[in-house]
Amino acid sequence: MPSDFAIETRNLTKVYRSLLGRRVVRAVDGVSLSVERGLSFGFLGPNGAGKTTFVKMLLSATHPTAGSALLLNRPAQDPNARRSIGYLPENHHFPTYFTGAGMLDFYASLSGMDARSRKRRIPELLDWVGLTGWENVRLSKYSKGMLQRLGLAQALMHSPALLILDEPSDGVDPMGRIRIREILRSLEEQGTTIFINSHLLAEVESFCREVAILHRGRVVLRGSVQDLTAGRGYRLRATAPPERVLDELRRSASETVIQDGWVTLQFPARDAANRAIDLLRRAGSEIECVTAASSTLEEVFVKTVGALG
């Protein structure tokens, strides 16, 4: 029975050995990961964590030492599994003898697209990524950002069910990034599974619904962006009350900062924040603001990876 997962790995492992076997590197160490269909998923990790090796194993560009991977219910090593996959590699190197349209045509035909569909789709996608008018220009004339957008168009040509993007906005200017995000949003709405491997945490946070953090080849954290970034508590800012009130507030606050006659307090729960408001009001302090404090994905990332050393 087919599962609801676009990507399903079981104990996926890659061990690199030096020629004489003296040096052993476990680039990916027993990763079991399931990514639901239609989900936008961020794959994070510091440099050398094994993210790219993991992606390459999904695409059979690298052979796993152990474990297995299924893509859209087919074994990853089956070429037909890649029929419905769009991929944009990191540090892509598109042959510069192609024109923009020629490149899209070549890779789409390798994906099994017929000539008529390609002809219809090429101007459509060039327009989508903002490269209309560049179709007959050789890639050697394209800027890095333009190549990145063209690479994205290449990955989308055959309307894949699963899109794997390795650093999709690398080298793209802010406007281009916004455009890429818009494109990905509309694909997500259409039900495309999007797997993003990126260092840009703010970008992943703003787009992905779920993330996993890979560290030294292992998944060390996995969850929805909402859950991972929520629940840090409440932040309260008021004019500084007398010292005896402050002492009482310090007992329930997780963090207290006094500066220039103002006090900023952090509370882990809502009831503690409400009690503090009552106390401050009774002491004659003026409340400036109360906000629900959430962590950024970057904070979660730094905390997770930092704790592991």
Add this chain to the structure above:
Amino acid sequence: MRTIGLLIVDTFHEALARKIFWGLFALSTAMILFFLFLLKIDIVEGAMATISLLGQESPKRWQIDKLVRHVQSGIATFLYTWGMFLAVFASSGLVPDMLEVGRIELLLSKPVRRWQILAGRYVGNTLVVGCNIAYLVLGVWMILGWKTGLWPKAFLLTILFTLFIFSVLLTVVTLVGVIFESPAMATMVTVALMIMSPILAQRSLMERLLNSEWTRRIWRGLYWTLPKVYEVGRMTLDYVFDRTVSDYAPLWSSAAFGIAALAAALAIFMKRDF
């Protein structure tokens, strides 16, 4: 087949864009134009006149035939030496370029089998060179035929023999390219084999000169293992001159080497991590 066809066309496309095809084409055209120039100054008539001066009223047909075959053998020799070297040099980058980071992963992410990628590259490369060999040989054959009225078909076999030995050498280029991803290394190893070929071909002489049995065995082993560029070249000249060819061993042993080298390249390519 469709996938291999696409990859062959892509190899052609790349050869055109990198001026490899045009470089070889320009060289072949220069050769053909040189021939036309020679004919323009009536070198054939000059040669006929020389034969007349040597005591014969009018040159006989077999003498013209001999002249034509000598010219054709010159072309065949050129193809086997400089032509082959240029073709190997021009082809040396096509596999390493394909294996560049960021390019090979994209190819492998498509519903394509690895052997198809390498086969498409190999066949495409052979065809790029084959087109140029055919163009040069047919061009010279037609010019000489038009001028002398003689159309010895044996010369056309040069296309097949040259292409055959190039396709064998291309397996070395492919194998070295897959292992080292270095065009320079691919060229060096292949040219080294080409240089070794006439030396190894002196088998009977070396059997006499070498004083121990094991060195003779090594010599024989190398002789039978490595491609016989020199001997296949000699065989081509035998055909051009209408001489009988009795030993086809250089052909099949070179073919066996090519198959083994290509199989090794495929096996390594299939197992490699990118």
